[in-house]
Amino acid sequence: MAASPPPRYSTHPCRATTWQWSYPLLLSLLQLSTLGVSALQKELTINVAPGNVDCFFESAKAGQTIDIEYQVIDGGHGDLDISFELAEATGRTIFADYKKSDNIHQFPVPYDGEYKFCFDNGFSRSNSKTVFFELIIGREGDQDDPAGWSDIDLLDGLTPEEFYDMKVQDMEDAIKRVRNNLTKARQLQDVLRSHEARDRNVAEENYFKVNVWSFFQILVMVAVGTLQVFMVKSLFDVDSRAYKLLTKL
Numbered sequence: 001m002a003a004s005p006p007p008r009y010s011t012h013p014c015r016a017t018t019w020q021w022s023y024p025l026l027l028s029l030l031q032l033s034t035l036g037v038s039a040l041q042k043e044l045t046i047n048v049a050p051g052n053v054d055c056f057f058e059s060a061k062a063g064q065t066i067d068i069e070y071q072v073i074d075g076g077h078g079d080l081d082i083s084f085e086l087a088e089a090t091g092r093t094i095f096a097d098y099k100k101s102d103n104i105h106q107f108p109v110p111y112d113g114e115y116k117f118c119f120d121n122g123f124s125r126s127n128s129k130t131v132f133f134e135l136i137i138g139r140e141g142d143q144d145d146p147a148g149w150s151d152i153d154l155l156d157g158l159t160p161e162e163f164y165d166m167k168v169q170d171m172e173d174a175i176k177r178v179r180n181n182l183t184k185a186r187q188l189q190d191v192l193r194s195h196e197a198r199d200r201n202v203a204e205e206n207y208f209k210v211n212v213w214s215f216f217q218i219l220v221m222v223a224v225g226t227l228q229v230f231m232v233k234s235l236f237d238v239d240s241r242a243y244k245l246l247t248k249l
Helices: 013-033 160-165 168-235 241-248
Strands: 040-048 053-060 065-074 082-088 093-100 102-108 113-120 129-138
Touching: 040 053, 040 113, 053 129, 065 082, 065 113, 065 168, 082 102, 093 102, 113 129, 129 168
Parallel strands: none
Antiparallel strands: 040 129, 053 113, 065 102, 065 129, 082 093, 082 113
């Protein structure tokens, strides 16, 4: 009896397609991961000495938007206030705040140039100010397209079968939402952290004032008690100077 030929195993077309589109997809995802956020975002906490003005300079291009938020988190035994100015490099003032604890400004950039951000503590002679601020320079569409997704054709080189099997657009939308939510969560955490630092500094300042006032009251009470004891004692000592002075009065 003749031996039957060995069975033939065929590769499922879906498996072959998976291996075919996985390589270009990985390259596309790696390309996405290497792209940086087009918007400039900086967060700093600075200490402005009494009588000083601290300035920062950043470049911006036409069509971008400057968003800046600041908050005084420590007043150094003084008021929680600072003066702020946003101006062009030529000196033209765009926004100006005088002795404010916090504020938010948004400015659409009309043309390319360098812009100056100044925190002025010149009105204070003895108290330094700790200021937290967040600066974002980017286009209006950066939040919707934070990494330049629209400039990348993820489906380039894919066959119609790969088009059908892989819903890249769904993945792109999901990653966009995750990235935007993470960015918003981080910004919210930074704001909450600055509020927490400010509240803690206010509580410590109140604690310091209560201790100083209590110490002053204790000194006054001790001084008054000592004076009362001395005066009562002098009433029974006819030879004391206090007795003679009181009798003359």
